[in-house]
Amino acid sequence: EAKRNGRGRVSRYRAGMLEAAASRQTLEADLERALERAEFHLAYQPFLSLPDDRIIGFEALIRWEHPTRGLVPPPAFIPLSEETGQIVLIGKWVLETACREAATWAVHRHVAVNVSPVQLRSPLFLSHVTNALAQSGLAPSRLEIELTETAMVEDGTEVARVLRDLRTLGVKIAMDDFGTGYSSLAHLRDFPLDRIKIDRSFVMAAATDRHCMAVLTAITQMGKMLEIPTLAEGVETDEELALLRSLGCDAVQGYLIGRPGRLCAGVDDPWRHVAGAA
Ligand code: C2E
Numbered sequence: 001e002a003k004r005n006g007r008g009r010v011s012r013y014r015a016g017m018l019e020a021a022a023s024r025q026t027l028e029a030d031l032e033r034a035l036e037r038a039e040f041h042l043a044y045q046p047f048l049s050l051p052d053d054r055i056i057g058f059e060a061l062i063r064w065e066h067p068t069r070g071l072v073p074p075p076a077f078i079p080l081s082e083e084t085g086q087i088v089l090i091g092k093w094v095l096e097t098a099c100r101e102a103a104t105w106a107v108h109r110h111v112a113v114n115v116s117p118v119q120l121r122s123p124l125f126l127s128h129v130t131n132a133l134a135q136s137g138l139a140p141s142r143l144e145i146e147l148t149e150t151a152m153v154e155d156g157t158e159v160a161r162v163l164r165d166l167r168t169l170g171v172k173i174a175m176d177d178f179g180t181g182y183s184s185l186a187h188l189r190d191f192p193l194d195r196i197k198i199d200r201s202f203v204m205a206a207a208t209d210r211h212c213m214a215v216l217t218a219i220t221q222m223g224k225m226l227e228i229p230t231l232a233e234g235v236e237t238d239e240e241l242a243l244l245r246s247l248g249c250d251a252v253q254g255y256l257i258g259r260p261g262r263l264c265a266g267v268d269d270p271w272r273h274v275a276g277a278a
């Protein structure tokens with residue numbers, strides 16, 4: 001009896017494994033076709049400068065509208081696309097689309113684009129950036145590339161060269177999710193950075209956890225001393241916003257300011273979300 005139960009568990013477990021493998025395989029195949037089938041679009045989330053409360057830019061966030069699964073969130077397909085290498089072409093599409101769309105905004109704000117470490121290491125990456133800028137006519141200084149700390153630890157010297165080349169083009173560089181990765185102060189010293197984006201986890205916990213508060217305060221102060229503007233991610237409440245103001249944080253982003261959404265191109269102000277967008 002016990003043995004039979006045991007075997008039952010094993011086969012259920014195996015069935016689960018096979019199912020997961022099969023679902024991964026179909027997702028991978030679907031991802032392969034997603035670009036040509038035009039299933040991706042970009043949602044834009046605003047960021048606000050402090051203390052003057054101006055919208056200074058929008059972060060482009062990829063959205064995959066799968067024909068049967070519906071909206072697939074980035075964490076469910078970006079890691080897979082990194083494993084298969086598809087991220088290089090997906091990332092190229094993101095760069096082109098973000099630059100093309102931002103070029104139509106009546107008010108000339110920054111557009112921030114997330115770049116995966118795999119994409120950054122591709123020998124094609126710089127040409128993708130250059131082409132996206134040339135095709136769209138977007139001023140390079142309006143493009144901000146967001147990289148995580150993980151991107152910077154791997155192969156440091158090579159990455160440093162790519163970042164310097166981006167700099168030479170006039171493109172801005174932001175460090176994303178600061179404080180969560182293999183944080184090293186050496187990154188701040190060695191890489192030219194235009195913005196430090198402080199991870200949401202610190203903002204969330206600061207009110208209740210004095211250690212998180214201490215880290216948040218320290219990062220903000222460090223940004224000031226290094227003359228690198230800081231931006232706090234994931235601001236959801238008035239209390240969090242007030243705290244960040246009092247700490248002298250330079251910018252904020254989060255649901256309180258605005259959720260990611262589609263923008264009305266052209267007309268007047270890009271800070272006009274189409275109702276109901278994700
Ligand atoms: P990220 O770059 O740190 O982007 C911020 C994420 O936090 C977004 O999730 C955004 O929707 C979410 N967010 C913003 N404000 C709030 C808030 O107040 N509360 C909460 N709970 N969440 C908030 P999203 O769009 O699901 O993207 C997740 C991650 O996927 C991104 O994190 C980024 O690492 C990656 N990603 C998104 N688009 C792209 C892309 O085009 N290329 C690459 N390589 N990665 C991307």
Ligand code: MG
Nearest residue numbers: 059114146176
């Ligand atoms: Mg980002």
Ligand code: MG
Nearest residue numbers: 176177197233
């Ligand atoms: Mg982020």
Ligand code: MG
Nearest residue numbers: 177199200233
């Ligand atoms: Mg984050």
